[in-house]
Amino acid sequence: MVTPRLSEPDLLNRPLHLPNGSVLRNRLAKASMSETLATYDNHPTAKHVELYRRWAASGIGLLLTGNVMIDRRALGEPGNVVIEDEADLPMLRAWARAATDQGTALWVQLNHPGKQSPKGLNAVNLSPSAIPFREDMASFFDTPREATTAEILDIIQRFGRSAAICKKAGFSGVQIHGAHGYLVGQFLSPHHNHRTDEWGGSPENRRRFVMAVYAEIRRQVGPDFPVTIKLNSADFQRGGFTEEESMATILELAGAGIDLIEISGGTYEAPAMSGAFQQPKTASTAAREAYFLEFAAKVRAKVQVPLMVTGGFRTAEGMNAALRTGALDIVGLARLMAIDPDAPVALLRGRDSVQRVRPITTGIKPVDRMGIMEILWYTRQLKRIAEGSSPRPGESGLVALIKGLMTSSWGTYRTRRMRA
Template identity: 40%
Template sequence: MSQSIYSPLTLPNGIALPNRLAKAAMEENMAITGHLPGDEMFNLYEQWANGGTGLLITGNVMIDHRAMTGPGGIALELNTPIGPFKKWASAAQKNGGHIWMQINHPGRQVYAALGGKVLSPSDVALDMGKHSKLFGQPTPMSEQEIQDVIERFAITAQKAVEAGFNGVQIHAAHGYLLSQFLSPLCNLRTDNWGGSLNNRARLLVEVVKAVQASVPKETTIAVKLNSADFQRGGFDSEDALQVIKILGDLNIDLVEVSGGSYESPAMQGSTSDGRTLAREAYFLNFAKDMAKQATMPIMTTGGITRLAIAQQVIDEGVQMVGLGRALAFSPSLPNLWKTDPTTQATLPNITWKNKAMASVATMAITKRQLQRMGKGKQPKGNSWAIFSLVADQIRLKKLIKQYRNRYASEQA
C-alpha cells in the first residue's frame, strides 16, 4: 500500500523527514549587504515552517560571490560570517521541519550586466535569441578553476552544516555549471571533463565526493538533476538514469528530478524542443522510471498545486513531492489540505507568445510574493504580470548597480 504524503520518509542515511512534501528551491534575491540572509529571509522561512511543509530547500546559495545567478543573491564562502545563517536555519526548523541549503555555481548563466568572469566547460554562449546579449560570453575553465569550484562547493557545504542546516542539495540542474558539464551541447571538452557521459559527470562526482569529505557522515546530501535538458542533442533521460546510478554508488540521500534551462524553461512547463510535458506534475513520468531503478528516494518538482496530484506522485512510486510556486502563493498549503483537501494554489498563467519573457515574468511575479512574506504580509495572487515584471526589472537594476560598485575593484 502506498504512503500518505503526510507520512515520514527515512533517507538512506537513517534520517527521517517529517512528511513527503518539500518546498523546492526558489531564489529569493533578498540578501542584505555582504550576500547575507537578513530579517526578511527569516520571516519568509518562518512563514513556510508554520505552513506544514516537512522540508524546506533554500533558494540557490552561491559558492562564489563573483559568480551570481542574480543580484541580491546569497553567498556562503570561507570568510562569510556564520551567525546570519544560524538564524536562517533555526527560523526554518521552528516546527521540527528540516532545511537543506541548495548550493550552486551559475557557470555561463550569469547576466552580462553583473560583470565578472563567466565560467563554463567550453566557450558556448547562451542562445536566448534576441536576448542572448544579456548573458556573458563564457571562457572554458582551466584545471585550476575546476579544482577551485570543487573546493568551494565543499567549503559552502561544510559551513552550511556548521550553521545548523540539516543537509545540502547540490544543484546539477537547470543549465547551471554542473548541468553545463553534463550537457553534450555546451561541454565540448576533449579532456577528462568532457566527451563520454562518465567524463561529463566527473565534475558532479568530484563535487559530491568533496562535499562528503567536508561534512559529518550523517549529513544529508541530495542532488537536483534534470530528467532532460529538453533540447535536441542535449542531456536526455537515458543520461539522467545513468547519472542516478552513479549517484547511487556514491550513497546520495535523495535526487530531485526537474528539467530544462534558461534556453528551454521546462521547469515551468514549456520546452524548446517541442516535447509536451504533462499539464500537472510535469516530470512525473520521468521520475517514475527513475524511482524504479534508483537506490535512493526520488523527488519530483514542477506543476504540482493540488493534493490529489501530490498524492498521485507518491502512489505512483515517487517518494517526495516538490512544491515551488504553489508555496509562494499559498505558504500553508500542506496544512490547508488537511482541513480542505480541495484547496488549490493558483499560479500565474502568463500566456505571452514570447516564452522567455513569460518565464521571466513568472519568476518576477513569484518573487514578489516572497518579498511580501518577508515583510510579514500574505501573498497576493492577483498581481499583474506586467507590473511585477517592470517592478522587478527596476529592483534588479538597482541591485546590479550596487553589486558592480561593490566589486568593481575585484573585477578590474
C-alpha cells in the same frame, strides 16, 4: 533503509526515513526558489529568517533554500546569498533555526551559475566551454570564458567548504543544484560542454565534475549529513542532456551514496520546469499532474534512493496518487508556496489550496518564452511574504517584469559598485 512504499490513501502525512538515518516528518517539500533577499554584498538578512519561519509554520516537512552561491565572484543574480566563509554564522544559524525549531528540515541549495548570470553582474562568467546563449537571449547573458583546470578544482573545493559551513550553522542538509542550466548542468550537457580534456567529451567525462563535487561535499560533511541533488531529467535542447544520460548520472550518484534526488528539467533557454514544454498527450497523463512523473517511474525501477518530483502538482489527491505509484517519495511544491505560504495546512488535511498556479505572461512572446520571466514575478511574491505581507496572486506579469528588471538593473549596479 528507505521507508517502504505504503498503500494507505493519504501518504502526504507519512514520515520519510532517508538512507543516512535522517527523518522528514511528512512527504511535502518546498522546492528551491530564488529569493534575492540578501544584501548587495551577498549576506543573508532577517528577511530570510521571516520567510522560512512563515513556511515552516505551515507544517511542511522539508524546505529548500533558494540557490546559495559558493563564490562571491560568481553570482546568479543580485541579492544572492553567498557562503564562502564563516562571517555570517550568526545570521545563518538564525535562518536554520527558523525552520528546524518548528520541526521542519531546512536544506541549503548550493549553486554556481556558470554562464547563466545576467550581463554585467560578474566580471567574468565561467563555463565548461565558451558557448554563447541563443541569439534572442544574447542581450541578457554574456558569452562565458572556458574554465581552466585550476578553476574547476577550486570550484569543487568551494562546494565542499560551503556545505561544511551549512552543517556548522545548523542546517539539516544540502542540495547540489545540477538542474536548470547552471554550472553543474552545463558540465553534464554536450550542448554547453565541448571540452576535449578529462572534464568533457564522453558522457563519463562530462559526469566527472558532478561526481567530484558530490565527493568533496561528502568528504567535508561526513556520512550522516544529508547530501542531495536537483537534476534534470533532460535539458529539452537539441544536442543537450538526454534522459539516457540523466539515468546514467543517477545510477552513478546512487551508487556513490547520495541521500535523495530531486527530478526536474529544462533550462532558461527551454524552461520545462515552468510547464512551458509540458504538453500531455492523453487525459491519463494530464491527470497525473506532475511533469516528470513518468521519468521518475523509470528511475524508481532501477534505484531505491529516495526521489523528489517537483513541477505541476495541483491537488491533494494528485499528490497522494503520485505517491501511491511508488515512483516518488517526496512531493515538491514551488510556485504554489509563493502565492499561498499556508498551502501545506490544507494539503496535509486532504484539502486543496484556495490558490491555483496560473501561467504568468506579459503579452510579449519572446519574453514569455524565457524562464526568467516567471522568476521575476515569483520573486516579488517571496519578498512580500518575507516582509510580513501577503502575496498578490493576481499581479500583472508585465508590471512584475518592468519592476523586476528595474530592481535587477539597480542591483547589478550596486553589486558591481560594492566590488570596486
